[in-house]
Amino acid sequence: MYLATEVYLVRHGETMFNQLNKVQGWCDSPLTVKGIDDLKRTADALAQVHFDNMYSSDLKRAIDTVHLMKNANIVSKIGKIKKLPEFREVFFGSFEGDDINETWKQVALAAGIGPVDDVQKIINQIGIYKFREATKEADPRHLAENKQELDERMVRAIDVLHDLTKNEKRVLLVSHGDFIKTLAIKYWEKSDGLHDVPFPDNGSVTRGILHDDGKFEIVDYNVNAENL
Missing domain, CATH: 3.40.50.1240 (Phosphoglycerate mutase-like)
Structure with missing residues (x-):
């Protein structure tokens, strides 16, 4: 039980x-x-x-x-x-151990919103789920x-x-x-x-x-x- x-x-x-x-x-x-x-x-x-x-x-x-x-x-x-x-x-795939601000810039670029390095600003613009997809897309090996x-x-x-x-x-x-x-x-x-x-x-x-x-x-x- x-x-x-x-x-x-x-x-x-x-x-x-x-x-x-x-x-x-x-x-x-x-x-x-x-x-x-x-x-x-x-x-x-x-x-x-x-x-x-x-x-x-x-x-x-x-x-x-x-x-x-x-x-x-x-x-x-x-x-x-x-x-x-x-x-x-x-x-976070290939981004593991990288500088966090540089990583978010790459994610933001993959999301089509420009080089934003603030994760909360990115999420506020595209939503948490699109942020996950953009992270995987930005990852060179797509492992995220x-x-x-x-x-x-x-x-x-x-x-x-x-x-x-x-x-x-x-x-x-x-x-x-x-x-x-x-x-x-x-x-x-x-x-x-x-x-x-x-x-x-x-x-x-x-x-x-x-x-x-x-x-x-x-x-x-x-x-x-x-x-x-």
């Missing part, structure tokens, strides 16, 4: 690539001192929240983050952390995830999590900013499913409910430690 499962989605802490303004999807870089300090505040805020289990993306910045959450929690008995590649960050590929992975991620948590009432899962944002566009009650939502902060918590029939909904989005 399946139970409804409360899911605390935590975005990993700030990384070196975040700090250096580099594209970071499936590529990885270590957490910064600031990133660790911010995560400690989140971990302290969740220290007395009981979790039946904790999970993370299989990228190291997420794994390091989940262990900070696990080590600070004083009311949960968590065993080995299961790593879920389905919850990796959005994949487009809307369909990302949507299929999100659905698969929820299905995997549903199977894993069938006897768990509350779990914590560390994922990534763009992936959590895209989940919110699809599953948040305050999103119409078409337009962009704010990017979640490093160390923030997004809370969802995974129902016994496999349906997922986000009920709180991008909550920082002081508001937990």
Whole structure:
């Protein structure tokens, strides 16, 4: 018998690539001192929240983050952390590790709007889904995830999590900013499913409910430690 499962989605802490303004999807870089300090505040805020289990993306910045959450929690008995590649960050293909502003210029040119280097301005002009298509088109190897590929992975991620948590009432899962944002566009009650939502902060918590029939909904989005 399946139970409804409360899911605390935590975005990993700030990384070196975040700090250096580099594209970071499936590529990885270590957490910064600031990133660790911010995560400690989140971990302290969740220290007395009981979790039946904790999970993370299989990228190291997420794994390091989940262990900070696990080590600070004083009311949960968590065993080995299961790593879920389905919850990796959005994949940016050939742009991985490149300067982020130069990357967005190329995406904007592929979208036909000129060399704009501000990602939010691009999304505001063409929408989040055309932005995904333009990113794939601009990628010289066309490896970057487009809307369909990302949507299929999100659905698969929820299905995997549903199977894993069938006897768990509350779990914590560390994922990534763009992936959590895209989940919110699809599953948040305050999103119409078409337009962009704010990017979640490093160390923030997004809370969802995974129902016994496999349906997922986000009920709180991008909550920082002081508001937990």
